[in-house]
Amino acid sequence: MSVIASETLPDANGHFGPYGGRYVPETLMHPLQELEQEYFRSQHDPEFQRELEYYLREFCGRPTPLYFAERLTRELGGAKIYLKREDLLHTGAHKINNAIGQILLAKRMGKTRIIAETGAGQHGVATATVSAMFGLQCVIYMGAVDCERQALNVFRMKMLGAEVVSVKAGQKTLKEAVNEAMRDWVTNVRSTHYILGTAYGAHPYPLMVRNFQRVIGDEARRQILEQEERLPDLLIACVGGGSNAIGLFYPFLNDPAVRMVGVEAGGLGIEPEKHAARFQGGSLGVLQGTRSYILQDESGQIQLTHSVSAGLDYAAVGPEHAWLRDQSRVDYTYATDDRALEAFVKLARLEGIIPALESSHAVAEVIRRAPSMSPEELIIVNLSGRGDKDVEQAARKLGLQMPA
């Protein structure tokens, strides 16, 4: 297999082969170029790196454990399963890795105001948290439907002092929140940094978010070598925009024996408007700043999506994933709402861990694959977030009742 991870991708204009790039209105072109320059400067600044490491360790709680899921492994009767416990990070998901990195950049650039989009609310909470911590004004855009289904996170953001704007356009979920955040950014770009939460959008975001998230894979690689003295056979992660997946996969891309699977949201099944599996029903297009696989109709209008998980309910996928798929380096599959819910319950009951509905999609794929693998094989699944925010919704779906 050829070398995949290289310092040359993305190229200078943010392209991963035919994907990526910078497709934005002119007002944002120069701010994005400034952001890119500042990001690259920060990468060579030992002071920035020290500060980032300090906050990741002391504030966020890194490193997160790589935990052997003994009962799940026994129950499935196949490969040995390890959970990368990003759910144990402060604020409850991997999103804080990127939020910390970007707010340090925003400070370097002298920005006084922070905005972000959020789907499930985890990125919103992470952004509200780092904004509170550094005393910056914070506005979070969230679809009205998501505000309702992830109400706990709305309150957390407000508690942290952020303004939460409920976006009522279109289907009122993550895509509309991104549109609204971009409109805000275009209007307030001189004072404001946009902390985009996933490995998506215009260059340098996909590169920058990947690099802030690769700490997941760097740690997991070190930890599995310590615990098992060898590399894993399979990595599994859910893919919305794709930041937790690329964070786990990236440091293993040059290890040809390590296979990888990204799991998209299959929703109610692969039919138009019933899912968010871009690699199943999508095609090449340009949305919200980048060129990638998107769910669109024959005229190029973006289609409605559905997933039980707000964080995966998005019509486009990060450009680097599209490229890794073309290289046959990563396989992409999907899990339906029902299978994700089963996985949600199974992990809770077998391991005492309630995963986020997003991460439950990855666990569902573990449940599908592990039994046919040998006990000598190793799987690492990224438990990207914890499921407290989803308990009410899951209880409703599963028909759980309050005690009389």
Add this chain to the structure above:
Amino acid sequence: MPPVLLGHFSQLMNRIIERFARLKQRGEKGLVVYIGAGDPDLEATRQLALAFDEVGVDVLELGVPFSDPLADGLVNQLAAQRGLESGTTPVKVLETITRIRATSSVPIVLYIYFNLLHRHGFQKFIQDAARAGVDGLLVLDLPPEESENYETMMADAGLCVIYLVAPTTPEDRIALIVKRGTGFIYYVSREGVTGMQAKVADTIAARTAQIRAHTDLPIAVGFGISNPEQARTVAASAEAIVVGSAIVNQIARHGRDADLVPRVTAFVKSLGDAIKSTTPPPA
């Protein structure tokens, strides 16, 4: 007849270039009017286009409705939504332009998001647009850095490449953009999405002078102009003004009224009258 050489691209005839040449000759200012195609339906769009032509609109900018118009303010988002609800597709917009062309030669620019071209087939869309009678494209989210081949394909089809310059565009980028654009340069007078403003930006004169130092292309200024008085103010420092949301807002209010076309056209005429009386800047 040999082709007339215009800047770096040659074509027999482009209505935008001709119109600006004529305005310059007469010492007049140009009026660029934006409406959302298919709002409330494409037949109304056709009638509005013809009526605008009658009252002297210089360039008609037709917004092709897109599901995710992230550069647009609420007024134009709602227009796009009404356009989509009336069944407007990029292909139907081109068909409507063909019908407009049966009786009118008003210059037409399509204001469009890149995904719609991309989906249609980039080159095919350009060719189909030229065949329908379109004169230029303003692709909101296609900056010069991503537009490899675009300008060549446009020149081959005889279409103008309309690029935006923003308040955040530094001078070296202005120099790059004006070299790549044709027809006119669209100066976005403030940071933000499309929409009406109580007050127009006070930096316009300085910025248009800065752009003019790099190009002979006419400059049209837009974003936020909502009444004849603002139109007159802005026209003093540009070759043309662009008015959008203020007109779209009238269509929103009167879209289903029997007198939609005369009402909106009367407002457009008041804008035209305001700028036509502006004295031209010294040559």
